[in-house]
Amino acid sequence: MGKSTLDDNPALVLTQESQENNIDPLRLGQRIKDIRLELGLTLEEASQKTGLARSTLSKIENEQISPTFQAMQKLAHGLDIGMPQLFEPPKKMVATGRRDITLAQQGKPHPTSTYEHELLATQLSGKKMTPFKTRVRAREFEEYGDWVRHDGEEFLLVLEGSVMLYTEFYEPITLHVGDSVYYDANMGHVLTSVSDSDALILWVTAK
Structure with missing residues (x-):
């Protein structure tokens, strides 16, 4: 038997x-995308807030280009988050509600x-x-x-x-x-x- x-x-x-997808902390583009989605922003809305072109933001999120330090500053300021948050390993989210x-x-x-x-x-x-x-x-x-x-x-x-x-x-x-x-x-x-x-x-x- x-x-x-x-x-x-x-x-x-x-x-x-x-199943849950564990995001590699070194994937900066994915981290930026996750933060944008957590804030409920579309690419267009994030572009307006950060001053980065929508196409540039899309390429960053898809790991096609690496963001410059200036771009990182714009992202942190526009999304109203601290710069370290962009580099922190994503915390495992617990479903609520x-x-x-x-x-x-x-x-x-x-x-x-x-x-x-x-x-x-x-x-x-x-x-x-x-x-x-x-x-x-x-x-x-x-x-x-x-x-x-x-x-x-x-x-x-x-x-x-x-x-x-x-x-x-x-x-x-x-x-x-x-x-x-x-x-x-x-x-x-x-x-x-x-x-x-x-x-x-x-x-x-x-x-």
């Missing part, structure tokens, strides 16, 4: 998203033979967590045919019913409403419902 499928792992579908509301029963459905997933917060890209609610339909371990494995860590909370959690290196355990577990998703794992009706769980997968 060692493979998993996309069908049983919606986290694999949603976490294959754009983002949100994605998923109303009840309005998640993105993703049914499989063993699970009926409802993907949550699907409008946000670059998430560090992938939340989804899942109706567990499987009743026997054999219905999977193989362990489910994928990158990241996972949190599971039982919302309705009871489930049996099978993990590759631990004995199976029964979880009831309110019970939760956090585990390494690279470890083989599957769930079966052991209650009269299909159990409902909340799953959160973290990169």
Whole structure:
């Protein structure tokens, strides 16, 4: 046993998203462009503020030419920043003010033979967590045919019913409403419902 499928792992579908680009601190043109964008300025607006021709500013940002010291002075003065800021390594920005509301029963459905997933917060890209609610339909371990494995860590909370959690290196355990577990998703794992009706769980997968 060692493979998993996309069908049983919606986290694999949603976490294959754009990754953060780390900017080389020595790329001065990129640094200037980042500052301009952080200030919400177009090339034309930055040109008017700094007195540098739009074409010159574009060439600087695209690393086609190196800015002179005089141009750097104009940039710092026009953008109202200190000269050292142009040379500082870019600080890792933390996303603030983002949100994605998923109303009840309005998640993105993703049914499989063993699970009926409802993907949550699907409008946000670059998430560090992938939340989804899942109706567990499987009743026997054999219905999977193989362990489910994928990158990241996972949190599971039982919302309705009871489930049996099978993990590759631990004995199976029964979880009831309110019970939760956090585990390494690279470890083989599957769930079966052991209650009269299909159990409902909340799953959160973290990169």
